[in-house]
Amino acid sequence: MKAVENLRKKIRTGGWDRQTTGQVPGYTQTNLVILPKKYAYDFLLFCMRNPKTCPLIEVTDAGSPVPKKSAPTADLRTDLPKYRIYKNGERTEEVTDIIAYWQDDFVSFLIGCSFTFEKPLLESGIPIRYIEEGRNVSMYTTNIPCESAGIFQGPMVVSMRPMKPEEAIRAVQITSRFPSVHGAPVHIGDPAQIGITDINNPDFGDAVTIHEGEVPVFWGCGVTPQAAVMASKPELMITHAPGHMFITDVREEEHAVI
Amino acid sequence: MKAVENLRKKIRTGGWDRQTTGQVPGYTQTNLVILPKKYAYDFLLFCMRNPKTCPLIEVTDAGSPVPKKSAPTADLRTDLPKYRIYKNGERTEEVTDIIAYWQDDFVSFLIGCSFTFEKPLLESGIPIRYIEEGRNVSMYTTNIPCESAGIFQGPMVVSMRPMKPEEAIRAVQITSRFPSVHGAPVHIGDPAQIGITDINNPDFGDAVTIHEGEVPVFWGCGVTPQAAVMASKPELMITHAPGHMFITDVREEEHAVI
The missing domain is CATH 3.40.1640.10 (PSTPO5379-like)
Incomplete structure (x- = not known):
């Protein structure tokens, strides 16, 4: 400390x-x-x-x-x-x-x-592309509405990390342990299902490479x-x-x- | 539904x-x-x-x-x-x-x-004494202070379920899955450590039988x-x-x- x-x-x-x-x-x-x-x-x-x-x-x-x-x-x-x-x-x-x-x-x-859950992901051997590529994490505005409260409302913003399907399964397990730092993913796979039209053109942060055979995995993001x-x-x-x-x-x- | x-x-x-x-x-x-x-x-x-x-x-x-x-x-x-x-x-x-x-x-x-986590406890074969004995769950005021907020403050109130040590371990695993309904226990064992002087005399609810070889397991309680x-x-x-x-x-x- x-x-x-x-x-x-x-x-x-x-x-x-x-x-x-x-x-x-x-x-x-x-x-x-x-x-x-x-x-x-x-x-x-x-x-x-x-x-x-x-x-x-x-x-x-x-x-x-x-x-x-x-x-x-x-x-x-x-x-x-x-x-x-x-x-x-x-x-x-x-x-x-x-x-x-x-x-x-x-x-x-x-x-x-999400920094908090990235360490255990890395320790489990799951690559984090934006770190590998020296960029910022890719973030997207989705079509999932937040629940509003008083004057505050808006769509959910998500961060995305591409990985192999077996890594995505492990990532669900690992991040589920941390509900107080975004927890489990909110979506895996087809970006269009949550209103993302172009995965290579994030609304915040930088685009990262998605290799053949990888799926995008989406987590709730503190930009929301x-x-x-x-x-x-x-x-x-x-x-x-x-x-x-x-x-x-x-x-x-x-x-x-x- | x-x-x-x-x-x-x-x-x-x-x-x-x-x-x-x-x-x-x-x-x-x-x-x-x-x-x-x-x-x-x-x-x-x-x-x-x-x-x-x-x-x-x-x-x-x-x-x-x-x-x-x-x-x-x-x-x-x-x-x-x-x-x-x-x-x-x-x-x-x-x-x-x-x-x-x-x-x-x-x-x-x-x-x-806590009704929500008692069902999976029962399904794992962990006995819930107050249900067996047709009573109310035993609840105690502890010496653990809540974090205050504005005008609200007070000690943590806990519910207690006696069980065998191996059942207590399983109960920790099961209830940890449910952080939105009290989650994992707050204490296992010696009631004096959390300021409970007489385990047979709860502050709310009823006393229940604690069998030889059982330990009391304490969860945060909605009476708090x-x-x-x-x-x-x-x-x-x-x-x-x-x-x-x-x-x-x-x-x-x-x-x-x-």
Whole structure:
């Protein structure tokens, strides 16, 4: 845990503003969404109703920047390398701390991230193409509607990893152990069945090679809640910048239910 | 599903006011907590922070008595056999419908119930003593604090089932498949370690026989959120009467994550 605290300290003091991918292996990294309290009930309900895409790791008390369960020595205003500020649904700034933006009514949502289940996939010998090819994971907007909650609604966004059918079966087993970080896939095979018209043209991230004999395997993606919030244009929202995640004190294996 | 709808119709029209235990086997039964909207955020956060004791199956839109995901043809005002009304933390009435009490700002919380994991335990040959002895399950207030949320706080309440050590191991495996209905046990063995001073004197329900060579196995219990709410004395709360549960359209096996 020393390594986690050291990296957070380095980030806090301006010594690290790069992506956190691959840093401090074994510890859970999360997405961050910060909203004023008046939006918090609807967003909490949206996450509760859509656990495959919006798995909540922690929700802070209003006004507190401390995630007391997953990282009691951390400060969410300074401990991520890069943040994005959105006003009325438009991105206005990218900053390395949010001290100047902090409000007493801010509620912070830490949302599970698929990094957590990729490690056990790799350890089982399942290749992860976007890592092999040095790209970002391929993400697609589907025709599967999320369950709406108050002002928040939108389609499910999924991430895709191509693999052989026998690897897909093993990947179902492995990721089912982690319901709090997206869990089992939501779809395997024909992209058209979930409204994806061109698998080589993802809506977010990069395209990756799909080899002969491989099937695309789709998981719920943490971009879903961010997209739903942006579409509803709240006065103010703060998120992490892509890949610049929050690193918790919680070991990834602690999220396994079995 | 016809059988579920038929029983709900019978309850709605006054033809059934008894316990639902053992009725329409295979379908999920839930606890019910109804609160005015002003308490809903704190209670939703309390449940999210304490998933072992307060596993949420569904939360309705404010003012709607229809659980549109788990039973779209049901009406929560009439479809439970018996309800309890609490004013300022005191029980004032027990009624068979809540039409007269309904408010436009009511939010209904359906909370998972251990009935759902008892069926697979029984099917694996694990005896459930309170059923064998025709009693209620033994429940105890522990010294394990729940994570608080806003006005809600309190100790974890657990249910206990005695069994042989090898059955306890199997029970861990079986109930781990069902994180949305309490999941794996929270404790096995010495009751004193979780603050229970007399195992033969439960705080709720009945004592059951613990045979020579058996260990007590403890699970998070749905009484926990009710106790936390009662302790904070909200103006108004409505719950199911013990054993008089809400029956959903969702098959119990659908809650298994693997």
